[in-house]
Amino acid sequence: MNISSNVSSIQAHQTMMNTNANNVANVNTDGFIPSDTRISGNESTVSANVRKADDTGSKTSQTDLAKEIPDQIVTQGATAVNVSAIKTQDEMLGSLLDIKA
Template sequence: MNISSNVSSIQSHQIMMNTNANNVANVNTEGFVPSDTKMLGNENSVSANTRKADNTGSKMSQTDLAKEIPDQIVAQGATAVNVTAIKTENEMLGSLLDIKA
């Protein structure tokens, strides 16, 4: 794993969090159809794919807080892990430069 894959993961999880925040903000909006974000990854990057959920025709908001809250926890945890990986790599590079100098 390299820094660019960590950064792409952080950016993708930010998209997920933005979508999630919009869904939660509209939990009381009549007829609101939430969006859903799926993560797609390969060995070098992570990307976010966002789409509108299926409309059930309900006049009430279709936002499911039982789904949205755990999604926020996942996005927060994934971002924290990637930030830690970047910090560790930065510290390792700094140590190598100190040894070389």
């Protein structure tokens, strides 16, 4: 794993958090149809795909806080893991440069 894959993961999870925050902010907006974010990736990159959720025809907001809150927790954890990996890679590179010098 390299730093660029960690960065792309952080960016994808930021997109997910932005979408999630918009859904939560509109929880009391009548007729609001939330968006859904799917994270996908391979060895070198991670991406976020955002789409509107299916319209149930409800007159009230269709935001489900029972889904949004756990998504925020997962996103926070994924970002923390990626930041930790970047810090570790940075420390290892620093140690390698110290050894070489």
